[in-house]
Amino acid sequence: MDAGEVDNLIGKGDRPERRDGPEPSELRRLPQEPRRYTFPPHLRLKRAAEFERCFARRQSAADNVLIVYVCENGSRYPRLGCVVSRKCGRAVRRNRYKRLLREAFRLLQHDLPAGIDYVVLPRPGSMIPSLAAIQRSLLRLARRAVRQLQDKGWPPQPSPPQAASS
RNA sequence: UGGGUGGGCCGGACGGUCGCCGCCUGCGUGAGCAGGGGGAGGAAAGUCCGGGCUUCACAGGGCACGGUGAUGGGUAACACCCACCCUCGGUAACGGUGUCGGCGUCCCGGGCCGUACCGCCAACGAGCGGGACAGUGCAACAGAAAGCAUACCGCCUGUCAGGCCAGUCGGGUCCGGUAUCUGCCGGCCGAUACUACCUGACCGGUAAGGGUGAAAAGGUGCGGGGCGCAAGCCCUUAAUGUAAGAGCGCACCAGCAGCGGGGUGACCCGCUGGCUCGGCAAACCCCACCGGAAGCAAGGUCAAGUAGGGGACAAGGUUGGCCCGACCGCGAUGAUCCCCGGGUAGACCGCUUGACCUCGCAGGUAACUGCGGGGCUAGAGGAAUGACCGUCGCCCGCCACCGGCGGGUACAGAACCCGGCUUACAGGCCCAUCCACCGA
């Protein structure tokens, strides 16, 4: 299982590397080609095991708007997973939360630290926060959590099998 | 025109930027890119019913269990829909009664208005089988009595027994008073057959009444006049009777039976008769009809992968409960089935052409059906259908002359698909129907 998981991740990482291969692949050095704010499927967490690994890494940051769990994913991209429980409301309200979270991630994907999985949980409140508030909170919490992750375990390479095995 | 009720439909529009999920076309070995076109609802919800579909080595019968229930239709089928019948509720309007208040009057009556109650109750809403003889059961408290209908209290007539009060009679030798003697009055004694009263018992009649209660063998109204002491008689009448007192007599209404008529039917209408007893089956149950079960996480194919153990196999196993029947199954170091435990939760199919939508014609009061033309209208899978901005529409508040400013714009998100029901909903549009008034 672990071997298949790693193969899948490496394969996914290989494919955009060829497209970005002719260009220098640093995300910060892309001003000559305009940044694209898309949200393709390889930027999403899609399996229960990926969510479990990110929770098992036990590195999070929170304020009164969001809770953000982070974990290294071994690729070159940030990835998003939304967890919106039934305490947040009924179906219309939960869809609203998820769409706002995805929109915030889509617009901030070039400003967030890459190679990280982000599992974002909204705090259930009486009012749904605006898109700007979610963007501010997501950016601040993501940078804080990734900094704590780097302070805690410096080598990011052995951590995914360690987290996956635990 | 005013008021009320019911039903149907829509449920923001346009533009720009950046995104997401399918489909088609083109390029490309591939990843992908470009273009075109599509992308939540009337309730998608609750999961309360009914089906299609899939599976269960077949699905037949009986019992059990569950559901439904006026009548006639519609439908694939319904607990749904349409039409109609019955019962109950019911506001406006109408009619009646009564208290109070007002207008008005010198005062009263009459009149008008308001208000309260009652009756009939427009549209409208709700609910439906039968058990006045198929059986069982329940009705607390109160009440004489709650189901067999009379017993009980009370009342009346009569008889018997007792009582002593009143009354009556007797005492000429009982007593006192009065008086000219007879006599009169009071007491006393006796009788009580007779009158009346009280108490108790019994036979009979019971037709006033019995405060209760949700409900007590139906409800309301009326019962004239004259003569006579009375019985009784006479007149008009539908109107008397008993020892006494109306449940008696008649009329109307409700109910029942018979006859006639209308309707496919539930049922309704008219006439006549006689005087008439229940309530609850959303208590058990009886009658008729219907129902095999599980549910797309059903089910099928492929890939990856751990760890087995126990039991059954003709006196057997399976069809979710039981029996019959049916089917499976007859050489066991093999194969099949069941139970416990462990593992995987990845890909594809099912997956959207269907009791589909729309238009026209025809049938039908309607629900709906038939025929013909046209159309394709979301298919996700940690789960798309979005975010932001601008203008306009609608609502609210403020300034308030045009207008300006600020805020809000509902209920709610497909998960195999349909037909219903129920529930939630800012606002808007349309149609139908009833009543009152006015006009033609």
Add this chain to the structure above:
RNA sequence: GGCCCUAUCGUCUAGUGGUCUAGGACGUAGCCCUCUCAAGGCUAAAACCGGGGUUCGAAUCCCCGUAGGGUCA
């Protein structure tokens, strides 16, 4: 998504349609006892998830909704 279950004082629970004004335990409040606390005794407050219907009468019977919970590859 499908299929089920439950709802009674603050909590856990009883309650065959009728003396229900709903009982019990723990907890809460007050008083008594004690030098004080605990324990004990007495007293009080405190609920039928909501709305309709059947019935003379509903916590109970029927229907609809609400809120929790469970289970299925």
